[in-house]
Amino acid sequence: MTKKLWFQVGVGILLAILVIKYFLEISFLFAPIIIIIKAIILPLLLGGVLYYMTEPIQRFLEKRKFPRWASIVSILVALALVAWGFFAIVGPPVTQQVNKLVENAPAIGKELDKMKDVFLDQKGELPEKLEESLDAAADSLQTIAVNFGKWIVQFLQSLFQAVFLLILVPFFFIFMLKDHEKFAPVIYNLFTGERREWVKKTLSDIDNVLRSYIQGQFLISAILAMLIFIGYKIIGLEYALLLALFALFMNLIPFIGPWIAVTPAVVIAFLDEPKMVILVAIVTLVAQQIDSNLITPNVMGKSLDIHPLTVITIILAAGNIAGFVGIIVAIPVYAVAKVIVRNVYEQRMKIKRAATKDVAG
Numbered sequence: 001m002t003k004k005l006w007f008q009v010g011v012g013i014l015l016a017i018l019v020i021k022y023f024l025e026i027s028f029l030f031a032p033i034i035i036i037i038k039a040i041i042l043p044l045l046l047g048g049v050l051y052y053m054t055e056p057i058q059r060f061l062e063k064r065k066f067p068r069w070a071s072i073v074s075i076l077v078a079l080a081l082v083a084w085g086f087f088a089i090v091g092p093p094v095t096q097q098v099n100k101l102v103e104n105a106p107a108i109g110k111e112l113d114k115m116k117d118v119f120l121d122q123k124g125e126l127p128e129k130l131e132e133s134l135d136a137a138a139d140s141l142q143t144i145a146v147n148f149g150k151w152i153v154q155f156l157q158s159l160f161q162a163v164f165l166l167i168l169v170p171f172f173f174i175f176m177l178k179d180h181e182k183f184a185p186v187i188y189n190l191f192t193g194e195r196r197e198w199v200k201k202t203l204s205d206i207d208n209v210l211r212s213y214i215q216g217q218f219l220i221s222a223i224l225a226m227l228i229f230i231g232y233k234i235i236g237l238e239y240a241l242l243l244a245l246f247a248l249f250m251n252l253i254p255f256i257g258p259w260i261a262v263t264p265a266v267v268i269a270f271l272d273e274p275k276m277v278i279l280v281a282i283v284t285l286v287a288q289q290i291d292s293n294l295i296t297p298n299v300m301g302k303s304l305d306i307h308p309l310t311v312i313t314i315i316l317a318a319g320n321i322a323g324f325v326g327i328i329v330a331i332p333v334y335a336v337a338k339v340i341v342r343n344v345y346e347q348r349m350k351i352k353r354a355a356t357k358d359v360a361g
Contacts, residue, residue, distance in 0.1 A: 040168060045329070047172025051180065052214040054079070058177060072177045076170075090241070097242040202343045209335045220295055221251035224258070224287055231283030237269055237276065254331050255311045258288060306335065 054075045061071040184207070188199040229244035237243070247261035262284045269276035311331065318330030 043168035044172050046169045047176060048210075049214055050079075050169070050173045051176040052211050053218060054177070055180070055211070056215070068178060072174060075177065076174075090245075093241050094245065097239045100239070198343065198347050202340060205339045205343060206336050209339055210332060213332050213335060216296075217252055217254070220291065221248055221257075223295055224248075224251050224291055227287040227290060228261075228283065231287060232265070232280075235276065235279040235283060237265065237280065238272060239268060243268070253315065253327055256315060258284070258291075306331070306338075310334075 057075055057078070058071045061074055062068070066074065184200065184203045188196050188203060191199050225244045225248035228247050229240055232240035232243060243261075243265045246264065247258070250257040250261035253260065262280065265280050265284075266277055269280045314330045314334050315327050318326035
């Protein structure tokens with residue numbers, strides 16, 4: 001019985017639960033280590049994202065006989081020029097739109113209060129079942145809004161803390177560009193024989209899935225933001241650039257990000273002119289159709305192969321556990337775990353087939 005897979009999995013789960021239980025009981029001993037990890041995790045993640053975004057450029061330069069140091073310097077100069085150009089071109093109009101939004105905030109708040117009053121006045125005339133459904137929907141939306149606000153606050157706090165550790169981001173980034181080929185060998189050289197080859201393949205698969213996800217998601221998000229900006233400018237929606245930048249970051253969240261991104265656009269459109277909501281919906285629908293039928297299939301392909309229902313479940317769970325940062329990293333973490341589990345399963349099947357062949361022979 002001890003050789004059965006279900007028995008081994010059950011024992012593994014029980015051992016994991018015991019380890020977690022006893023770890024929590026003595027967690028105070030690991031407090032300094034946890035503080036250090038929290039301090040470096042965000043700069044490490046940002047450095048890793050920058051590495052995967054710029055690694056194709058480094059590969060392109062080194063194929064044309066650039067030495068490693070020259071490719072790194074070229075990438076740093078290119079990033080500095082892109083950042084300067086972005087803030088020089090986009091900064092002034094964004095600042096203008098933010099100031100305008102702040103000035104109009106009281107008027108927008110009054111309009112929202114009027115809408116709430118109208119809704120409350122009409123609420124008593126609705127059928128009882130519909131009234132209960134609306135109450136439930138309102139409670140759900142309020143819960144989502146509160147949680148989303150908490151996630152935004154947590155995210156801003158993380159950014160505020162990252163300012164003090166900003167020196168670590170370029171440090172990790174440059175270190176990855178310089179020595180990224182050495183990371184995997186340090187791990188798989190600890191093993192020998194067939195196990196070494198398996199670890200090497202697993203690390204390669206993890207690297208590929210992270211590269212595909214990060215590069216693909218950023219490219220898709222940028223293209224969608226451009227389409228949304230063009231669409232909002234065509235229909236004459238106010239704060240088009242600000243809303244497009246918001247969409248750029250929200251679209252980094254798979255599946256539900258675009259729906260979060262369109263919410264402020266719908267509110268602004270409704271307050272400006274109710275008919276504008278239809279135009280915003282058309283722009284969003286066209287952008288999403290272009291994304292789902294043209295952009296995502298060609299950029300991402302089937303590299304992740306995750307069902308939308310799984311994506312929603314993972315994102316909601318990650319949001320409750322780790323806030324906004326959890327939402328951002330949930331899908332790549334799941335993709336990495338899926339790669340490891342798949343490779344473990346394939347290795348076990350390979351060993352099982354080999355054992356069966358030996359017995360048959």
